[in-house]
Amino acid sequence: MFKAVINAEVFKDAIEAVSTLVDEAKFRLTKDGMSARAVDPANVAMVAFDVNAKAFDTFEATEGEIGIDLVRFMDILGMASKDDKLQLNLNEETRKLEIRTGGLAYTLSLLDPSSIRKEPKVPSLELPAKIVLNGTELRRAVKAAEKVSDHMALGVQDKTFYVEAEGDLDKVRLEIPESSLVSLKSTGNVRSLFSLDYLNDIVKSLGKAEQVSIDLGSDYPVKFTFGIAGGNGTVVYLLAPRIESE
C-alpha cells in the first residue's frame, strides 16, 4: 500500500536527482519514507536517494518495492505546476501508480522490480578530505570546466579547494579558499580526476542545494551529499574517478 500527498515541485526535484543517472529505478517503500539506490549503465556513478515521510503532507505506505520508468515519470511530473499538490496512489491490483495533480489523473504502469538492474552495494569509503560549500559554486565550476575539457580535477591543496580542467589547448582553474567555504577538513593534499559528462548530470540537481558536502581522496571516488525536500531527504552521489592516462 502506498498513498501520499506532496508538493509537486519538491517531489520533482527529488526524483530528478535519480533520473539524471538512470532511466528506470526501483524505489523501496517503508512506513518512514521512500528510498532508491541506482547505478548508471556504465557503473561509473551511483546515487543513494532517501526521502523521509516528513517531506510529504501525508504519507502512508507498507513495505514494498515499485519499479518506475523515470523518463515517463518525469514527463508526467513536468505537467504539474509549481504549487500544485501531487497525489500518489498505488493500485496494488493493477500494479499501476495513480498520479493526480491540478485536475489531471495519470495512471503510470509500473515496471517489474526484478527486471531492473540489481541495486548496487554502496561501498564504504574512508575519504581524507571533506569540503562543504554552496551547490551553485560547484555548478559554476562545472560549467566553466566544460568549456575547455571533458574531464575535471577536484582537489585540496594547502587548505584551498580547487577545481581544475585542462583541455588540449586551454585550461581553467577555480580556487576557493577555506574562508569562502562553509567548512573544509583535510588531512593533506588530495586530487582526483572525474568525467564532466557525469558531473554535468550531477550538478543539475546538486546545484539547487544550499549546502553540498564533498568527500574527496586521491584517485578515489568522490562523494557528494546534499539535502532535498527541505532537509527531509538526502541524496548521495558517488562518482568513480577517471583514469589519468598518459
Next chain:
Amino acid sequence: MCPDHLDWTEKYRPQSLGDVVGNDAAVKALRQWAMTFGSGKRAVILHGSPGVGKTSAALALAGDMGWEYIEMNASDQRNKAIVQQIAGSAAKAGTFEGVAGRRLIVLDEADNLSGNQDRGGESAILNVIKTTDQPIILIANDLYALSKPLRDAALTIPFRAILSTSVARTLRRICAEEHIKCDPDALMKIAERTSDLRSAINDLQAAAQGKGEVTLADVATGERDVPETIFRVMDLIFRGKDMMEALKATYDLDMNPEDLIGWVDENLPREYKDDDLERGFEAASRADVYLGRVRRRMDYGMWRYAGFMQVCGVNRARRRRSGGYTKYSPPTYWKKLGWTKAARATRDSVAAKIGKACHASKKEARSSYMPMIQFLFEREDLAIRLSAELKLEEDEIAFLLGAKKASKKVGEIYKKSRELIVEEIEEDIDAFARFGKYGGPPAEGEPRKALIRAAGEEEEKPPAKKPEKLEAKPKRARRKARDGGEAAEPEPTAPEETPALQQLPEPPVETAITPEPDKKKQRTLFEF
C-alpha cells in the same frame, strides 16, 4: 521471482572459469590475457557458435579476477552515441574502489549490430578499444562479421563445439542438483542432438521440470531445428532430384529470398550450361520480378512465389546432368555495386547533362542518347564541341571516352572545351557591347565598360529578358550587376538603346556561369 522458474542456463552458469565446460585452451588463453592485462592488447574477441560458453566464460572471468563488469548486448541499443556514453565512460573511469579498480566491459553479440538502429556502433566500439584503460571482451558468433580493424585491435580466442560426452556429463550434474532421476540414455540423446550446451540444458529443463524424472520417451519427441547451410541448399537446388526437398531446405536456411536469389544468380552459370542456363535464368528472373513487387508494394506474400521460382523453377530448368564438383561462392553483386559506385555516379551526371540539353529524362538519355554521344566522341573535334556544349567535367569526358581521367586525351579535350566556352562567352560579350553606346565594333578594353552599363540597364527589366541559363547563378550575377550599375552611372543609358538590349538573346550576366569570365567581371568592379 520464484527460483523454480529460473532458467537453468542462468542458474547453472559457471561462477568460475574452472567450471566452464570444455574449451580448455580458450579458457586458458582468456585467463592468461586477464592476468597480464596492461601489457598487450586491451580487448579480446571470443568467437564461436551459440551456446558453447563464450558469455559464461567472460562473466566467470570477471568473477575470478574480482572485477566488476558491465554488459551491453543485442537487447540494448548500441549506436555511436550510446556506445560512447556507456562503454566509453566505463572504459575511461576507475571503479568505486578507485582508479586501480578494474571493470570488465562485455560487448555481447558484437557481430549483431543492427545496421540502422546501431548506426556507427562498430566504429565507436573500435574507438573505445583504442583508448580504453579497462579490459574489454567482445563476443561474436561470426568473427568475420566484425571489421578487420576491430579484429586486429583485439586478441581473438576461438570457442569450439563441446563434445557430447561433456554435455551429457553436465546434464547429469544438473539432474543431481535438481534431484531429478535421469536415464543416462535420455541425457545422451539430448546431448547428441546438438553441440550447444545451452540448448541442451534448455531441452533438459523442458523435459524434466515439474516431473522429477527424465526418460528416453520424454526426450524422444521433437528434434531441434538444425539450420541448413547455404552450400547444401545450393546443391539441392541445382542438383537435387526433388524440388520440394530443396524448397523445404530453404525454410531452414537463415536467409530471406532476396539474399538467396543473389546466391542463385551467382552460382547458376557455374552449374548450368546452354539451354539449361537460359531456362534457369528465365525462372530466376521471374523470381526477381516477384521480389521487385514485394519491394514496391510491401506485399510479402509474394515472397512465396519468388521462392517457388528461384528454387523449384531453377531446379526444373535442368535437363542435362553433369558430375563433378562445383565450388559455390557468395554473391558478388553488392561488391560489384560498391566497386562501380563512382563510375555509376559519373554516368548519371553525364546522363543528367545530356537529358537537359536534349529535353529528355535521365533514363532516356542513358539508353538512347548516350551510346550515340559515345560514338561521336570518337572524333576529337566533335568531342570538344560536345564537351563545351554540355559543359562536361574531366571525369565525365573520361567516362564517355572509356579512358582514364588522368589520361592525356581527356585532359586535352577538357582544356579545349573550356577554351571554347570562354571564347563563346567573350563573343557574346562583344556582341552585346556592340549595342552599347558606341555602336561599332568595340576597341580594346571597351567591352567591359559597356558591360557595366548594360548591367545597370539589365537591372531595370530583369524578368522579361532573363534566359533560362541565367538560373545557374542568378543571385550573384544580379548583385554584381546592381553594384556596377549604381556605381558607374546612376542614370540609365539613353532610351534608344533599350530596345536593342531587349532583343539580345544572352545578356552578359550569363558569364557568371564559368569562372574565367567571372574574373573579368570582378575586375570591372575594382575600377570604381
